[in-house]
Amino acid sequence: MSGRMSLQALQQLGLAAVLLAVSVVFGLNTAGFADLGNLRNILLDATPTIIGAVAMTFVIVTRGIDLSIGSIANVAMATAVVLTGTKVGVSVVTETGFAVYPVALAAGLAFGLLNGWIIVGLGVNPLIATLGTLTLYRGIGLHLTEASLYSVEGGLLALGRGQFLGLGLPVWLALALATGGGFALSRSVVGRQMLALGGDPRSAVETGIRSRRLILLVYALTGIAGALAGLIIVGRVGVLTSELGFGFEFTVITAVVLGGTSLFGGRGSILGSMLGALLLTTIQNGLNLIGADPYLYDVVRGLVLMVAVSIDTLTTRLSRRQRASPV
Amino acid sequence: MTAQISEPASGRNGPKEGDAPLLSLRGVSKSFGGVPVLRDIGIEVRRGEVVALLGENGAGKSTLKNILSGLILPDGGEIVLDGERLSGLTAGDVDRHGIGTIHQELSLFGNLSVAENIHMPHLLHRRGLVEWSRLETEARRLLRDELHTDIDPRRAVGDLSLGERQMVEIAKAMRRASSMLILDEPTTCLSLPERERLFAVVHRLRDRGYAIIHITHFLEEVYELADRVLVMRDGVVSDRGTPAEMPRERITRAMVGRELEEMHVEPQPVPAEAPVVLDVHGACDETLVRDVSFCLRAGEILGIGGLMGAGRSELAEVLVGLRPGTGEIALNGTPFAARSPRAAMERGLVLVSEDRRRDQAFLNRSLRENVTAPALAALAPGAVGWLRPRREAAAAGDIARRFGVQPPRTETAMINFSGGNQQKAIIGRWLGRAPKVAILDEPTKGVDIGARAAVHKLVAELAATGVAFLLISSDIPELLALSHRLLVLHQGRLAGVVERAAFDPDRVLSIASTGRLQ
Numbered sequence: 001m002s003g004r005m006s007l008q009a010l011q012q013l014g015l016a017a018v019l020l021a022v023s024v025v026f027g028l029n030t031a032g033f034a035d036l037g038n039l040r041n042i043l044l045d046a047t048p049t050i051i052g053a054v055a056m057t058f059v060i061v062t063r064g065i066d067l068s069i070g071s072i073a074n075v076a077m078a079t080a081v082v083l084t085g086t087k088v089g090v091s092v093v094t095e096t097g098f099a100v101y102p103v104a105l106a107a108g109l110a111f112g113l114l115n116g117w118i119i120v121g122l123g124v125n126p127l128i129a130t131l132g133t134l135t136l137y138r139g140i141g142l143h144l145t146e147a148s149l150y151s152v153e154g155g156l157l158a159l160g161r162g163q164f165l166g167l168g169l170p171v172w173l174a175l176a177l178a179t180g181g182g183f184a185l186s187r188s189v190v191g192r193q194m195l196a197l198g199g200d201p202r203s204a205v206e207t208g209i210r211s212r213r214l215i216l217l218v219y220a221l222t223g224i225a226g227a228l229a230g231l232i233i234v235g236r237v238g239v240l241t242s243e244l245g246f247g248f249e250f251t252v253i254t255a256v257v258l259g260g261t262s263l264f265g266g267r268g269s270i271l272g273s274m275l276g277a278l279l280l281t282t283i284q285n286g287l288n289l290i291g292a293d294p295y296l297y298d299v300v301r302g303l304v305l306m307v308a309v310s311i312d313t314l315t316t317r318l319s320r321r322q323r324a325s326p327v
Numbered sequence: 328m329t330a331q332i333s334e335p336a337s338g339r340n341g342p343k344e345g346d347a348p349l350l351s352l353r354g355v356s357k358s359f360g361g362v363p364v365l366r367d368i369g370i371e372v373r374r375g376e377v378v379a380l381l382g383e384n385g386a387g388k389s390t391l392k393n394i395l396s397g398l399i400l401p402d403g404g405e406i407v408l409d410g411e412r413l414s415g416l417t418a419g420d421v422d423r424h425g426i427g428t429i430h431q432e433l434s435l436f437g438n439l440s441v442a443e444n445i446h447m448p449h450l451l452h453r454r455g456l457v458e459w460s461r462l463e464t465e466a467r468r469l470l471r472d473e474l475h476t477d478i479d480p481r482r483a484v485g486d487l488s489l490g491e492r493q494m495v496e497i498a499k500a501m502r503r504a505s506s507m508l509i510l511d512e513p514t515t516c517l518s519l520p521e522r523e524r525l526f527a528v529v530h531r532l533r534d535r536g537y538a539i540i541h542i543t544h545f546l547e548e549v550y551e552l553a554d555r556v557l558v559m560r561d562g563v564v565s566d567r568g569t570p571a572e573m574p575r576e577r578i579t580r581a582m583v584g585r586e587l588e589e590m591h592v593e594p595q596p597v598p599a600e601a602p603v604v605l606d607v608h609g610a611c612d613e614t615l616v617r618d619v620s621f622c623l624r625a626g627e628i629l630g631i632g633g634l635m636g637a638g639r640s641e642l643a644e645v646l647v648g649l650r651p652g653t654g655e656i657a658l659n660g661t662p663f664a665a666r667s668p669r670a671a672m673e674r675g676l677v678l679v680s681e682d683r684r685r686d687q688a689f690l691n692r693s694l695r696e697n698v699t700a701p702a703l704a705a706l707a708p709g710a711v712g713w714l715r716p717r718r719e720a721a722a723a724g725d726i727a728r729r730f731g732v733q734p735p736r737t738e739t740a741m742i743n744f745s746g747g748n749q750q751k752a753i754i755g756r757w758l759g760r761a762p763k764v765a766i767l768d769e770p771t772k773g774v775d776i777g778a779r780a781a782v783h784k785l786v787a788e789l790a791a792t793g794v795a796f797l798l799i800s801s802d803i804p805e806l807l808a809l810s811h812r813l814l815v816l817h818q819g820r821l822a823g824v825v826e827r828a829a830f831d832p833d834r835v836l837s838i839a840s841t842g843r844l845q
Binding site for chain 1: 396397398418421422428430432433434435436437438439443447448450452455456457499
């Protein structure tokens with residue numbers, strides 16, 4: 001355990017250092033970046049990604065991937081707003097109550113379980129299965145909202161705009177989920193079984209690990225996380241658009257891989273995923289403040305993912321080579 | 328949840344007549360895709376006895392093991408386990424009754440610690456959180472007290488040597504076993520001391536009243552360990568008895584189903600004037616091959632022995648350029664410096680690698696394409712290089728017949744041939760091209776006795792025509808039967824060279840496990 005842990009710790013330390021360096025560079029060169037208000041904003045902006053990345057870490061350590069997490073955010077919110085909201089007159093304004101929360105989470109869970117079933121029940125490769133549901137779920141969402149814009153009022157805003165001890169409610173929620181997730185992955189029996197499954201699926205079967213159940217569970221987690229991310233995003237901006245969750249899977253997966261979780265499975269860190277999410281949000285915020293071309297952000301995001309994946313491949317190869325040496 | 332190796336309710340010593348068997352199978356059957364793999368299996372295993380289970384590949388041993396380990400359910404029949412009637416064992420039944428299995432391919436997780444591996448999936452926990460210290464204490468106790476090894480339970484399994492991993496696998500099975508232990512060919516990659524430690528454990532557990540099923544293809548182990556012998560062939564139990572009642576010939580006959588004419592292949596002596604065709608000086612790679620030197624003459628069969636992980640396959644890969652490495656290598660007297668598989672082939676050096684199904688066979692393509700794949704340039708002459716199907720089929724059919732591929736139908740997809748015939752086809756692909764030097768890596772792994780004999784005969788015949796062979800094998804009798812000389816590798820180094828006159832299985836195994844010539 002020792003050798004691997006130190007490699008992972010090293011990667012997290014490096015990531016934290018990069019995060020610090022990026023912050024210092026923006027802080028020195030960009031007016032308004034280091035304001036307390038902006039820093040709070042970065043934290044708040046990062047929360048959907050952090051929550052998504054915590055759940056995605058579990059999926060990726062089992063050798064899976066969930067490309068549909070952004071579409072789940074969209075379809076879960078569409079379901080919840082359309083089912084529980086009441087239109088005010090003929091305007092686009094929709095009044096929501098607190099029922100929107102359980103309905104969105106239940107929808108997220110259901111769509112996540114459907115992903116899991118396609119993967120374990122039908123035996124479809126996770127990449128292809130969730131590539132399919134990426135489009136399917138978004139389509140259902142568009143159908144439900146008829147691709148129109150919903151301006152929401154009422155209960156749905158409570159989470160996104162709520163404050164507690166000077167920080168937004170979503171920040172506390174994300175912190176709590178990341179802490180719980182971190183413990184679950186590194187110290188719980190189920191978390192260790194997931195790491196085992198990702199490390200060697202054949203051994204997992206021979207050992208009597210209930211692989212199918214674990215896989216269903218991790219996709220249920222990304223389903224719920226997608227819905228939560230949707231609740232936070234819509235709750236903050238007060239608008240449900242057909243664009244909700246577009247590209248979210250990319251940000252989330254980049255954050256996870258950046259954090260040192262291996263796409264080859266069996267190795268992962270929730271703390272790393274959180275740092276990855278913060279780094280991506282900080283870069284976006286800084287580029288925003290210096291008035292960079294918004295399309296530049298995609299270039300940066302793409303480059304960051306390529307760097308992260310290359311590091312993953314290199315460290316995996318390195319650890320395999322070390323292990324291959326005799327005695 | 329407890330991790331004690333619990334003593335069975337009544338500590339018995341040795342099997343007693345009249346005891347109810349711990350496990351009995353009646354009429355158990357299993358088919359895969361309509362092909363029966365097990366038919367009407369009836370066996371009994373008592374507490375305090377070691378039952379050896381023998382059989383060729385494909386006899387159904389693995390399927391039976393998987394049924395007893397709760398990995399697959401039988402189609403029919405009845406299993407009575409400790410008085411409980413069941414139609415099949417689930418993972419839950421296996422846990423409840425305390426059946427532990429040592430899997431041949433090891434059921435370990437390289438990314439987790441030794442302690443976690445031993446306890447998986449039932450990690451000791453308090454309110455769902457793993458209790459690392461208890462996990463490690465238990466694991467250390469098992470490794471030290473039962474297996475007499477001092478592997479640190481906190482190390483990652485991926486960092487352990489193969490022998491150490493094997494020990495962890497045994498500890499893992501012991502952690503789960505409270506009544507029965509199944510060993511699936513556990514000794515293939517163990518060194519001598521490790522093997523002895525395992526056998527000591529087996530004896531101790533038997534004396535404590537465990538029932539033990541030992542699956543093996545080493546006949547010596549049967550006489551060393553077993554109280555009873557079961558032999559399987561074609562999905563049925565073909566013979567059974569005590570080791571005393573079953574001499575080698577009877578067991579072999581039950582495995583093969585006919586008298587195996589003693590196929591004694593004796594390689595013809597290498598002519599004194601035979602030229603050196605392969606001269607290797609100081610071959611190294613980054614980690615696994617260290618400073619190996621030897622030379623090989625035309626018509627010579629040079630065996631390469633050693634434990635798993637000794638660097639045998641890696642050496643072969645360095646020689647043909649599949650693996651980066653250093654050292655001076657000369658082929659037919661001229662240096663072979665810019666090494667690549669293609670350059671090697673052009674200069675008459677071919678490698679038939681160990682995992683043919685994965686590395687070399689195109690399973691969903693025809694036998695013809697599999698056989699002619701490396702020879703297409705020769706079959707398609709001219710500037711453009713159009714293939715001439717008839718000519719290609721004729722060439723493929725010729726090789727298939729020469730190498731005894733049955734049936735020699737060139738258009739049948741490779742996957743429809745048996746393992747042994749796939750083997751012969753791939754060997755034919757390389758040897759049919761008249762190489763000067765051929766490296767065979769485990770040429771008879773996973774093939775039946777008949778195909779094995781055919782491969783041996785082929786190798787001896789080709790050697791007599793002047794082809795030089797490097798024969799890598801874990802099968803010591805095979806090495807001793809075929810080789811003129813034997814190189815033994817230990818941890819990447821050349822530990823010893825044994826001449827045919829001095830061949831002795833124990834000596835080879837001893838050099839392979841200690842690295843010292845004694």
